[in-house]
Amino acid sequence: MAYSISPNRIYQQPNNLMNTKPFCFHCFTHLHNLACLLHLKKQGNSMTQPTLFSFIFFLTNLLVSGKHIPTTLQGPFHPITIHFDPSLRRGSDDIPMDDPRLKKNVTSMFPEQIALALSTPTSMWVSWVTGDAQIGPNVTALDPTSVASEVWYGKESGKYSSKKRGNATVYSQLYPFEGLFNYTSAIIHHVRIDGLEPETKYYYRCGDSSLPAMSEEHVFETLPLPAQNSYPRRIAVIGDLGLTRNSSTTIDHLSKNDPSLILMVGDLTYANQYLTTGGKGVPCFSCAFPDAPIRETYQPRWDGWGRFMEPLVSRVPMMVIEGNHEIEPQAVGITFKSYLTRFAVPAKESGSNSNFYYSFDAGGVHFIMLGAYVDYNSTGENGAQYAWLKEDLRKVDRTVTPWLVAAWHPPWYNSYSSHYQEFECMRQEMEQLLYHYGVDIVFSGHVHAYERMNRVYNYTLDACGPIYITVGDGGNIEKVDVDHADEPGKCPSQGDNMPEIGGVCHLNFSSGPAKGNFCWDRQPEWSAYRESSFGHGILEVLNSTHALWSWHRNQDTYKEDSPGDQIYIVRQPDICSPSTSLKGNNESEQVKGAAVCAKCLCVRLLFMVAFVIYQLLLCD
Numbered sequence: 001m002a003y004s005i006s007p008n009r010i011y012q013q014p015n016n017l018m019n020t021k022p023f024c025f026h027c028f029t030h031l032h033n034l035a036c037l038l039h040l041k042k043q044g045n046s047m048t049q050p051t052l053f054s055f056i057f058f059l060t061n062l063l064v065s066g067k068h069i070p071t072t073l074q075g076p077f078h079p080i081t082i083h084f085d086p087s088l089r090r091g092s093d094d095i096p097m098d099d100p101r102l103k104k105n106v107t108s109m110f111p112e113q114i115a116l117a118l119s120t121p122t123s124m125w126v127s128w129v130t131g132d133a134q135i136g137p138n139v140t141a142l143d144p145t146s147v148a149s150e151v152w153y154g155k156e157s158g159k160y161s162s163k164k165r166g167n168a169t170v171y172s173q174l175y176p177f178e179g180l181f182n183y184t185s186a187i188i189h190h191v192r193i194d195g196l197e198p199e200t201k202y203y204y205r206c207g208d209s210s211l212p213a214m215s216e217e218h219v220f221e222t223l224p225l226p227a228q229n230s231y232p233r234r235i236a237v238i239g240d241l242g243l244t245r246n247s248s249t250t251i252d253h254l255s256k257n258d259p260s261l262i263l264m265v266g267d268l269t270y271a272n273q274y275l276t277t278g279g280k281g282v283p284c285f286s287c288a289f290p291d292a293p294i295r296e297t298y299q300p301r302w303d304g305w306g307r308f309m310e311p312l313v314s315r316v317p318m319m320v321i322e323g324n325h326e327i328e329p330q331a332v333g334i335t336f337k338s339y340l341t342r343f344a345v346p347a348k349e350s351g352s353n354s355n356f357y358y359s360f361d362a363g364g365v366h367f368i369m370l371g372a373y374v375d376y377n378s379t380g381e382n383g384a385q386y387a388w389l390k391e392d393l394r395k396v397d398r399t400v401t402p403w404l405v406a407a408w409h410p411p412w413y414n415s416y417s418s419h420y421q422e423f424e425c426m427r428q429e430m431e432q433l434l435y436h437y438g439v440d441i442v443f444s445g446h447v448h449a450y451e452r453m454n455r456v457y458n459y460t461l462d463a464c465g466p467i468y469i470t471v472g473d474g475g476n477i478e479k480v481d482v483d484h485a486d487e488p489g490k491c492p493s494q495g496d497n498m499p500e501i502g503g504v505c506h507l508n509f510s511s512g513p514a515k516g517n518f519c520w521d522r523q524p525e526w527s528a529y530r531e532s533s534f535g536h537g538i539l540e541v542l543n544s545t546h547a548l549w550s551w552h553r554n555q556d557t558y559k560e561d562s563p564g565d566q567i568y569i570v571r572q573p574d575i576c577s578p579s580t581s582l583k584g585n586n587e588s589e590q591v592k593g594a595a596v597c598a599k600c601l602c603v604r605l606l607f608m609v610a611f612v613i614y615q616l617l618l619c620d
Contacts, residue, residue, distance in 0.1 A: 001076045001525050003455060003463035005576070006435065069548070071568040076454040076461045079523035082531035082564075084482045088555060091479030092245035094270075094278040095308070102243075102304035108132055109147055111189075111207045111215040113306030114314040117344050118261075118360050121225050123194035124317065125344035126151045126166075128206050130213070131186040133303055139184040144168035147211070149189040153204035155197075157217065160205065166191030171341040173299050174330055177292035183299035190344040198225045218314045223260060224363040226400050231363040231541035232260045236316075237469075238536045239265040239409070239445020240323070242476030243305050246534045249554045250475045254536045255312055257552065261362055262316055265445040266323025266409030270476050271301035271338070273325070278477045297328040302338050320345065321369040322356060323409040323445060324500050336373075345369070350392065357385050359392050365541060366401040368392060368439075370408040370430070373501040378429050386429065393437040402544040402571065404439045406466070410499070411444035413453050413468045415520070415527045417483040417490045419446050422497040425505040431458065435465060440571055441539075441547075445472030449481040449532045450551055452565060456526040459509060464576035467549075467569055475534045475554070482532045484523070491519035529565050545571045 070077070084090065095102060106112050111128040119125050131142050149168045152160035172184040189206070196202065201221045207214035224230030236259035241247050254262075270278065275296050276285050285295055309318075326339040340355055350359040356371030370389065375382040396404060412427035414420060434442075435457050450473050457465035473480060483490045494506040506518070514520040523530070535553040542548060547570075550563040 001078065001454075001461060003076055003461050005464050006457050006460075006462055069566050069568055071546075071570050072455065072467060073570050073572075075528065076525065077528040079525065079527050080529045081484070081523055082529075082533075084480065084532035085555070088533070090482070091477065092475070094242075094244050094274060094477055095248065095304075096279065097300060097304055099304075101248075101308050104132075104303070104307065109208065109211055109213040111213070112310070113303065114206060114215060114218060114310050115306070115343075116220055116313060116315070116317040117319060117346075118223070118317045118362065119192050119194075119344075119346050120349050121198065121223070121361055122196050123192055124196060124220070124222070125346075126191045126193060126204065126206055127342070127344050128189050128215070129186045129303070129306060130189065130207070133183065133186045133300065135181045135183045135300060137182060139172065139182045141170050141172060141184045142187055144170050144187050147187055147213070148208040149191050149206075150209055150214075151191045151193050151204055151206045152209075152214070153193055153202050155200060155202060157203045157219075160203070162193065162195065164191050164193045169341060171337050173297060173328065173337060174332070175292065175294075175296065176331055177289065177294075179289045180292050180296045181298075185299070185341070186303070188341055192344075196222050198222055198230075220315050220317070221260065223317075226361040226364060226366075228364055228399060228402055228544050231365065231403075231543075233540070234259045235261045235263065235362070235365075235539040235541070236536060237263045237265065237407075237443050237471050237539060238474045239443075239470075240267040240448055240472040240476045240478075241474035242267070242270040242478075243301060243308060244475050244477055246475030246554060248308075248475075249557065250534060250536050251309070251312060253552055253554060253557045256557075257536075257538050259316055259538065262313065262318040263367070263407055263443060264318055264320040265407050265443050265471065266321050267325040267445060267472070267474075267476065268320065268323070268339075269301050269305040270325055270478075271299060271305075272297040272328055273477055274298040274301050294329050294331065297338075299338065302342065306342070319360065319367065319369065321407055321409060322371060322373060324373060327373060327500060352388050353384065357388065361401055363541070364401050364544065365403040365405055366396050368404070368406040370406060372408045372410050372423055372426055372499075376426050376429050376502075378433075386433075389430070390433060393433065396437070398438070398573070402573070403441075403541060403547065404437065405441045405443070405539075406434060406439050407443040409444060410446040411451075411468065411470045411472075412442075413451075413456060413459075413526060414447050414470060415451065415484055415486060415524050415530060416447050416449055416481050417485045417487075417492055418448065418481045418497075420485045420492050420497050420519070421506050422446075422499050423502070424507060425499075425503040428505055435462075438464070438573075438576055439466045441549075441569060442466045442468045443537075444468070444470050445474070446470075447472045447481055448476065448478055449473055449530065450535060450553075450565065451530040452528050452549075452551070452567070454526050454528045459512070459526065461526060463572070469537065469549070471535075471537050471551070473534045474536065480532050480534060484530070486520040486522055486524065494518060531564060533564065535564065545573070 109130045113129040115127045117125040149166040154161040168189045205214045346360045347355045347358040352358045356374045359368045377383045378386045410423040451470040453468040455465040533553045538550045540548040551565040553564040
């Protein structure tokens with residue numbers, strides 16, 4: 001196996017040893033930066049904590065721990081499959097509504113379900129719920145103007161120098177069918193607080209001070225401003241979470257990893273399955289509700305989920321994108337009402353006219369959140385998302401935000417039988433645009449298992465393609481996926497895996513080992529690592545070119561708590577940049593050998609420089 005590079009990207013042919021191998025180049029980059037640190041010390045200036053941490057982490061891993069963590073520069077990797085551990089259960093029961101973590105524990109108008117979301121680098125959304133939701137055959141919506149939406153905040157505990165007001169709303173989920181209950185929500189508040197300083201701890205309370213009904217004090221820490229050398233400490237990535245015992249393990253495990261930002265890549269509550277496969281264990285929807293033409297959604301699960309998540313997301317901002325379980329159709333054709341009402345996202349801030357897709361910056365990372373269940377076509381009157389995406393990508397300044405990360409719910413690259421090629425239409429419409437602008441990483445969910453790809457573009461191994469990662473293994477009620485499309489008898493038919501919204505573009509492969517076939521007869525070469533297990537991921541961006549990705553399995557919390565999969569993702573801006581020309585992608589064996597020798601030299605030099613820095617720090 002070997003990488004190629006599509007003509008849509010440019011490759012700079014190396015002309016000396018420094019450009020021969022990206023790892024070697026980065027070694028010398030580290031040495032240059034370390035020398036700068038020495039100069040700063042000599043001038044009496046202090047080293048910033050993130051910069052110092054980055055180098056300490058790099059050196060510690062390389063020189064002290066002895067643990068080998070591969071980098072994407074060593075790819076493409078031969079495919080690895082870790083089959084489901086039969087000593088584990090494939091799923092677990094839903095947490096019941098009377099569980100203390102899901103029950104309401106404040107009086108009527110006091111805030112609950114408090115959550116944070118990023119707005120801009122200097123502003124934050126604060127959301128919460130007050131009042132009592134109603135469920136039954138006859139419900140009456142609350143008046144959202146009956147209670148104020150206020151946030152008090154400041155940099156000292158108990159001292160709130162700033163106050164902001166926002167908006168409140170309610171929504172209803174209506175089912176005029178026997179056996180299905182109507183629902184109207186409590187009052188949902190969204191307040192945008194601004195004027196925030198970067199990397200600063202803020203204390204806040206929310207509610208209505210006139211009642212008085214203000215929350216207890218909560219605290220959060222702002223992220224770094226967009227800059228080439230400033231990054232969030234840890235970014236947690238989860239998908240298809242649900243509200244089961246496994247979900248609880250996932251969130252407990254994630255909390256221990258102390259993230260500064262959370263990406264939730266769709267399928268949040270599984271409220272639309274609580275009355276069937278969930279809480280009551282009804283075997284099938286049509287059996288339980290024969291007169292209902294649409295599937296139920298038990299909306300109180302949203303309230304339980306908000307309470308369950310509050311201890312985490314009231315202090316760590318969570319950025320969400322919709323999945324298929326958020327569609328929740330009502331009798332009058334309304335969809336996504338819960339998702340659209342409950343979550344504040346920076347849509348307007350990023351020039352989007354829809355909460356289904358938006359973007360934001362977190363330090364030196366630009367995130368793009370795309371909607372798979374709204375129109376994604378590149379042409380036609382309904383191509384608003386594609387037009388927005390193209391403009392958003394055009395405006396990204398990679399000298400300020402070097403990393404470009406995208407996320408949406410259903411994966412484009414997936415070797416499991418479940419949802420195989422389900423969103424091939426979306427891939428065909430959008431992949432070339434993302435590739436052209438150099439997206440580094442793509443996160444998705446939907447498939448209830450873990451899978452990390454080799455760099456790939458248009459089903460071809462490509463040195464400049466994104467790293468696609470599927471993390472749809474948060475713990476939901478539908479159990480973990482274990483079947484692979486390349487296994488005998490497990491290849492879906494082309495009539496399977498139809499998207500709930502959108503077209504069907506299933507195809508047979510036109511080249512490679514699977515040419516002429518719908519499925520491979522072995523694990524595809526673009527699938528580097530796959531494992532059937534619940535868990536979550538942590539992305540630690542170390543500098544403008546290196547990030548550590550770790551996938552943490554739930555079962556590891558009970559063992560040595562080591563990651564199930566771990567790799568350094570390395571950007572190569574020196575060889576991959578948006579272009580329509582191609583200059584070549586070949587290296588001689590002699591040059592490769594020289595690169596290996598240079599790598600050894602780099603390690604020795606790094607060790608010596610690290611020792612000098614250590615002595616300087618001791619002198620302080």
